[in-house]
Amino acid sequence: ETGVTQSPTHLIKTRGQQVTLRCSSQSGHNTVSWYQQALGQGPQFIFQYYREEENGRGNFPPRFSGLQFPNYSSELNVNALELDDSALYLCASSPTGGGSYEQYFGPGTRLTVT
Amino acid sequence: DQQVKQNSPSLSVQEGRISILNCDYTNSMFDYFLWYKKYPAEGPTFLISISSIKDKNEDGRFTVFLNKSAKHLSLHIVPSQPGDSAVYFCAASVRTGANNLFFGTGTRLTVIP
Numbered sequence: 335e336t337g338v339t340q341s342p343t344h345l346i347k348t349r350g351q352q353v354t355l356r357c358s359s360q361s362g363h364n365t366v367s368w369y370q371q372a373l374g375q376g377p378q379f380i381f382q383y384y385r386e387e388e389n390g391r392g393n394f395p396p397r398f399s400g401l402q403f404p405n406y407s408s409e410l411n412v413n414a415l416e417l418d419d420s421a422l423y424l425c426a427s428s429p430t431g432g433g434s435y436e437q438y439f440g441p442g443t444r445l446t447v448t
Numbered sequence: 449d450q451q452v453k454q455n456s457p458s459l460s461v462q463e464g465r466i467s468i469l470n471c472d473y474t475n476s477m478f479d480y481f482l483w484y485k486k487y488p489a490e491g492p493t494f495l496i497s498i499s500s501i502k503d504k505n506e507d508g509r510f511t512v513f514l515n516k517s518a519k520h521l522s523l524h525i526v527p528s529q530p531g532d533s534a535v536y537f538c539a540a541s542v543r544t545g546a547n548n549l550f551f552g553t554g555t556r557l558t559v560i561p
Contacts, residue, residue, distance in 0.1 A: 338491070340491075367548060367549075369549075369551075374553065375553055376452070376454075376537050376539075376551030376552050376553050376554055377492070377537075377549070377551045378551070379548040379549065379550070382547075382548060390547075390548055392548065424491055424492070426491075426549075428547075435480050435482075435497070435541065435543055435547055436482060436494045436497060437494070437549060438494060439484075439491030439492045439493070439494075440491050441489070441490050441491045442490075442491050
């Protein structure tokens with residue numbers, strides 16, 4: 335069973351640029367959530383996708399957007415990057431139904447904005 | 449507003465002893481609680497969870513206790529092993545809707561051989 339994978343591992347961007355981060359869900363999982371983890375903090379929920387539709391969103395501005403594809407992989411797009419967007423971005427997948435509420439995380443993408 | 453709090457940034461225990469990590473929450477709507485372990489350069493790894501209808505859940509060396517009236521949960525690790533050294537995050541969710549997780553800020557556990 336393949337776990338959650340993310341790419342790239344590290345990324346350096348300049349303020350004002352745009353970035354796309356990618357995630358492949360764990361096999362059999364149809365729900366994907368994205369989290370931002372700033373240094374010294376716990377992960378913060380950005381949004382969740384289920385069946386290619388946004389299924390919930392945290393307190394993040396519209397310049398954070400996402401996509402989910404038919405194979406349940408997902409992208410996180412961030413426009414007009416700001417210095418405060420520097421963080422570890424985590425993708426988590428979970429099955430829907432069956433009474434399972436755990437989310438399984440990928441290794442993350444470390445984004446640095448200069 | 450931090451809805452899940454871990455007030456101890458770090459904890460050191462001797463190998464073989466019990467490690468107790470604590471977590472408090474403010475939102476009474478939370479009905480599912482989880483503990484994750486995180487090593488450097490890796491994503492959080494799910495450890496153990498508990499539903500609000502229970503007050504204890506055990507899995508091997510790991511036991512989670514939930515006190516709903518105090519809005520407090522704790523993770524007990526017995527016996528502690530050096531490989532348990534990591535950052536531990538407490539998380540909570542409301543199982544309807546998006547079931548997104550609210551995380552605490554983490555406790556760094558160091559198990560001394």
